[in-house]
Amino acid sequence: MRTKSTLENYVFVLPAVLIFSIFYIVPFIWVCRYSLHDWDGIMPIMTYIGLANFKEIIQDKIWWGSMLNAGYITLIALTFQNALAFLLAWACDREIRLKNFYRVIFFIPPVLSEVVVGLVWQWILDGNYGLLNHWLSHLGFPNLVRNWLSDPQTALTTVAIVHSWKGFGWGFLIFLAGLQTIPRELYEAARVDGANAWYCFRKVTIPLMIPVAVLVAILTVLGTMQAFVLIIAMTGGGPAYHTQVPVLRILASMRGSSRFGYACAQGLSFGLILIAISFIQYRFSKRARQV
């Protein structure tokens, strides 16, 4: 009877297991297999080359440069984007006028298409006819006028800021949900004990928001490290290699050079790096919570 019931349960989960296996597990195994081969993605024959692709990745300066670029964009996202998201969520959690209106407004950028956002910002930042330079000139800062996306000194930071603008809405939403779960009684009790607003924020809000902040940080790192649509739309990875990110390099290996095996190896390495970063973040956050 029990065996029958167990079998029945297996039958019910079978479709989900099959779909998951076909669309996730099998492709993953294939990626692992391709990463050990030299293959152009067209020919039926692949040449086994062992770990040569991975060895090449270690020596690929452009790949590691793209990793650094992604790291820089992530750093800006972790600091500027998440600080902005938290502050706005905190403001909207308080009794302010039009708070529902602000909640909607702040969530508009994330729901817009990345390509559209990229093209609109490209137009705003255009060196010749862009709005930003137009206003900088009119406001008396002509020395700041530049070609923001073609200047190697500003291209990456500009892309990072636009990425943060596009992405802060997700953090805002999660932070707001987190803030709303903090029992109001805690604030009232603190106030009865003589705590001012800053003390309440420091001793009640921040400690209780750490798990939420960790979640936002992990999602930010994973999302930002994999960003590429916005970058393709704004700079195409240029000038030279200044805004290249790992996913663009994987695409270049696959499409530009027809090196599917190498692209798969890059994808696997990148995945492992992201898992390692997430694991380190998780360990740090666990320690922070214990403190």
Next chain:
Amino acid sequence: MSKSKILKFVICAYVFGILINGCAPKKEAQKQTISVWHWMTDREAAFFELAKRYEAQTGVKVNFELYAPSDAYSQKVRAAAQGINLPDVFGILGEKRDFASFIKAGHILDLTPCMEENSGSWKESFFSKALAINEFREGNSYGVVPGIYGVPIDIMTIQMVYNKNLFKRLGLNPANPPVTFQEFLDIGKKIKQANMQGLVSGWGEVWMIDCLANNYAFNIMGKDKVLATIKGEVPYTDPDWIKVLSLFKDMQDSGVLASGIVTMVNKTAEQLFANDRAVFAFNGSWCVNVYKGMNPDLDYAAILPPKVSDKYPMMIWGGAGSSFMVNARSKNKEAAVKFLMWLTDRDQQAYLAEATNNLPANKNSLTKIPEILAQFAKGMEFATHPSIWGVSEFSAVIEAFDKGIQSIIIGEKTPEQVASEVQKIKERELAKRR
């Protein structure tokens, strides 16, 4: 088993059945249907019209399926090739090396026997340079059996265009465009003084930089030396290559390049030129249709890039613009070949040229074309293309070369530094091949 469990099981099985069935191929229609995959958004309406005409004439239905942008199309074709699921007719976007891989994997039909039927009448109807791009000759370095493997449906040349109105505004005679590189640089100084934008092009997409650099390489050192470099017999640190790279520094210093050109996509470049905001553009003959759509009153003319040297001719990239291949595994391959014969016949080619402002691949259809297209067509005399050189440069080398030119333009590296870096990558790739 309770009734509710049975019901749940039936629902699950039904949903799963629908999912599985949804992935199954559609049943073949009774009428013979040829499926064609393409990426040409600007030709979609004209293709539909031609498909309608073909069905009316022969009873064979032709399904043109558009997959755009070209990057997405390219990926779809590769994925379909991996799954042996290509349509009857398709195009390949990419380098000659990729084309060769498709042939060697048995995806593309050798059209030579069809081309040579009736004393080669089909073959003879095309511009030879258009056909050459789809041809693999005896002893080719790709190891492909010699033959013609594709049908060109239009031709293109990539040249410079200049805006006649802006020329007048600069005090220049529109009838006398620059012929030498020095004249071109001198105009750059005037452009800078007038605070106008000079040359625009999709150099953010890099391959167009490669195209202009190759044009000048042919002009400075000649075809043999360029090909010798690709074969690894001449280093990129050769003074002639440094001269080619230096031209980009000269252009930047003179002010002839529009600001932001290094990250500019071709669509932006086309908008700037079409809206009288840039004096020069480096673009392909497809731009005629694009500019017409953006600004029908644009007054411009096409010229060869201004030459640096008189020693060798200035060559430009040109040949087949778009080509179609027949799936060698298709059940409809004979019908597909017949359709392509019809599509590249004089009347259909003339219709395509008229409707889309592209140059026809059939030389007998080159009768009623606008003046500006005729200027582009004239460039075919000087046309060459990496696909007909018989040897391909390594992708890593092309990328380093093109990105290096971007670095020169933004003042980050010198031509000598870029040449040395490119040569290192070339040596690495050569060593890998050995």
